[in-house]
Amino acid sequence: MALLGSISPLLTTGWSQGDAGWRLRDYEARGGYTQLKRILSGNMSPDDLIAEIKKSLLRGRGGAGFPTGLKWSFMPRSFPGDKYVVCNSDEGEPGTFKDRDLLRFDPHAVIEGMIIAGYAMGASRGYNYIHGEIFSIYERFEEALDEARAAGYLGASVCGSAFAFELFAHHGYGAYICGEETGLLESLEGKKGQPRFKPPFPASYGLYGKPTTINNTETFAAIPFILGMGGDAFLALGKPNNGGTKLFSVSGHVNRPGNYEVPLGTPFATLLEMAGGMRGGRKLKAVIPGGSSAPVLPADVMMETTMDYDSIAKAGSMLGSGAVIVMDESTCMVKALERLSYFYFEESCGQCTPCREGTGWLYRVVHRIEHGKGRAEDLDLLNRVTDNIMGRTICALGDAASLPVRSFIKHFKSEFEYHIEHGKCLVDPAAQSAGSGFFRAEGSL
């Protein structure tokens, strides 16, 4: 069971039933689809709807944190022809596993959110692009779509109104880059998943060249709840400019890793406590607060921080997708970075030069340091390579690959220097392997 706790459960209300509560009848029993019916019965114009979302200060849950209401208002209203609403469920960021559970336990919340979004932006077609490595979730979503169609929530006349909306699921094949919104669109069109150069942005040139809005799964799932409680109330759940609750995927060296829904602005210490505290009572060393591409923060900084977009940014990192990776004192930061760098090296799409060539370079140098072959000039070299990648690529993957490197070196320079100088870890290898019980001591199986 992934859900282990929450403060003021909203999105996770239905999760308590586990795998038994995802069906349409369960969702309806929880009050599902009432917001859609209310809107379509003529009680809310698209403009009012967008205004309400704006009021809630719901910020994009995929990582960038862009205000959702504002994004919706960018869609051309009077565009002749097709417009699209796309849900980004291509959850591939290491450490992030919230969308998977949302789709698993409450797929109809996402469906309702997307239908409402379609109504708000005048789109009659939606797609949910689901990560390829969670195929059973994709199958469940298809079932949920069948239920929604049969119940008249999708089709030529949604809930008997004049509004037509059709929604389709599409599963990817696990490429991280397809989580980048324009890479996702390319992949959805049947092409190789490679981000597009922007501008033009999807709001003017998106799927099949038509105006398109892409939001994260959690963003769409929040929509019915916002409309249910009102934008102001949702905002009040969190803190100013950081409305509502948010799902955090807590992983790493905690006793109870899992998804936790807390109001934005909750202290990190509280979240850590909900996750059962540090594994084996060890000391917290570092936290990556927003998914693998967010800069790492040392323990002391983290313990002073609250979990919301603005506070984390002030602390020098990003809230990102809300994936909190906790590392205790037995962690070798060089090894941790090596693993992250390998991920970005593998997942670069290869389209533009700095990322294609640079991610491999970064990985190889970190790998060299980790394996005792580092050189004195390597830390400068790594920083210089990240300088040449950051801000020079088509999409943000180049930055995502660079930020961990820079932050790891910045905050844990002595560990890197020790590695280079002594050819081995500062953290005792025995302590490292003792930590998780996963890595065994060298020489034993």
Add this chain to the structure above:
Amino acid sequence: MIDIELNGKAIQVAPGSTIMDAAHQVGTYIPHFCYHKKLSIAANCRMCLVQVEKAPKPLPACATPVTPGMKIFTHSELAVSAQKGVMEFLLINHPLDCPICDQGGECQLQDLAVGYGDSASKYEEEKRVVADKDLGPLVKTDMTRCINCTRCIRFTQEIAGVMELGQAFRGEHAEVMPFVEKTVDSELSGNIIDLCPVGALTSKPFRFSARTWELSRRKSISPHDSLGSHLIVQTKHDRVMRVLPRENEEINECWISDKDRYSYEALNAPERLTRPMLKQGGVWHEVDWPVALDYVSHALRDVAKTSGGEAIGGLFSPHATLEELYLGQKLLRGLGCGNIDTRLRHSDFSADGQRLGMPWLGMSLTQLSQLDRVLVVGAFLRKDQPLIAQRLRQSAKRGAQVSFLHSAGDDQLIKQVGLASQVVVAPSQLPALLAQVVKAVSTQQGVALGLDDVNVNWADLAVSAEAGRMAQSLLSGQNIGILLGNFAQQHPQAATLHVLANKLATLLSGKFGFLGEAANSLGAYVAKAIPQTGALPVKAMLAKPRRAYVLLGVEPELDCADGAAALRALNQASSVIMLSPFKPAAAMDYADCLLPVSPFTETSGTFVNCEGRVQSFYAAVKPLAETRPAWKVLRVLANLLDLPGFDYTSSENVKAEALGLAAGAMPVVVAGLDNGMAPRPDMSLGVLGMAQTGGIERVTDVPIHFADQLVRYAPGLQKTKDAAHPAARMNAATMARFGLQHGDWVKVGSGDTAANLSAEPKSTGSQATDAMLRAELDIGLPDNVVRIAAGHTATVAAGDMFATVHLEKADKA
């Protein structure tokens, strides 16, 4: 206009321009690899990053549109550091094998590395190695050198019309490759070599034969299709080593076809004729020029004296220069022979004497690109005029509707938008279909059609749905063009098609033109190398065999409409004099004198392209061995024959006389172009010249690499898919009717007994007029036709290009 500032200088640029456009406008160079003016913007190399005021990071100049007041710095510290950073990345996995790379000396990466690279690399890890790909006989790959700019990918998709290359895999493992087990088979494939900014794609035939800086560059004009593409011929030690496009936006833009690019290989082929040769007592001897010319002058004078000039026939290649054609016809006419023709594959000459001027494209190529509705009648467009197809492909992308009326359904890779369609009918039905389009248009316009132009019973002519649709498409346009392709010009009712197409264009206030078969098809009219009233056109010259033939750059068995008839005529002649750069095997049988004359690279000359554009060129290299420019040979021969008016000192004199100009004048377009025809009430839509004798109709294409002498001897081109061995192609229903399976052997004969009787049979037996071919499925063909290629020895025996043929399943070991 938008006001911006570029490197501190205020400039005005058009709205919608990118920073790259703005920089081009003022001559500022921004380094780049993936950007190409003719391709879509990829923005993937990142070499063109520049600084823009207020932008938080450097922006790619190729993809960033200018905005009012934008301040751009292309060489600021930030811009240069970004550019240098990208260069460093590009070089870390590049093999830096310049000393053994064919691209060395003309490599964009090498050039820019001088400006933006470091002398040593900080990258000390293992470099990436990428497996090479087989792209076919023309393009060699060294994929380890590839910088993934995707220009080649975008070219195949956007310019050549079909995506034959793509990028597979991710990140550092990304590779440019063709589809599994496929090669790049486009007729424009060689252009990807020019586009490749590094040495990943190089020319297979040219590979390792010279360093580019050793080569001299000579301007020239393509001798192949009717565009007259501008070429750079690169030479070393009087040998042509390579041919590249010379940019001319009005003609070939920056492209050339593979035929233009690789036919040079024939110039150095072992089949080149290097010394004059005479056949005496059935044995060939190499002789000196005076001996050979003496022989020829005596032979011609003899025939003219004993049988009259009309006993001679002159078959000249439409790929010969204006000067050669002019002197050739002047010489023969000096001997009293008017039987001169260059329209070797034509079968309908009834328009001769009726034309109001010389047949041409009816517009410039630039105007062709501006048409918004086009009907192409009877054309293997992609293979006959690859760059015209390319122009129409781009037009279609902009919304032009291009329709095809033809006897084969080959994919022209031109997107069919709106009402555009492709209608395929048997050759005999082509005039009727076109007449239906004429009727549909006139009905819609409320214009009555009379019998003044062509004898059609308009009232009884039923308009098919397809014809109606084509008419609808044409009627919806503003700028309409009707084009007759090679097939239509070679059709037995070419004149009928001509009149109908002209009528259609007149009704639509559009343009009407001929696509032009060869580099100098129009030049041949200018040079008067066509028969005047009373003289015999090519078909008659072969049907009523002459005593002597003069062949200029022609292999009649391959270049004429009916190769079998040509062979019969030549075999019975007492003298066949061949002026040719090559020594064709068949000619060793029928000829008695071979004179080695220069191909286009070894002589000065002029081609008149389909627009009427006069394009002269100089020799790129010295004539090979004893080869001499044909214009000089003809001049000396005329002198030996004591013909007056052959005192030319240069090809320029000949050109001036042929064009009717004062020496030194530089005409751009020839005068007297007119596609009109006198009214032809004598013409009907019936199957003229296509007597039904129980067989099935033949559809004949002239494959791109069989179309002229030069390409036939070019080994690289002969290895391409376009040069595949001819087959008997049919649709499934036709194959079933004849009980054939794909791959079966078929005996194909034209049963042209009339022609058989008039000639002395070379060999006896029923095989004499049969070709043996494999049956092949071609789903694009109409019912009850068989498609057999021309220009190949294997199909000579099948006879006339438009004959009704008999098919028979055959057993062949």
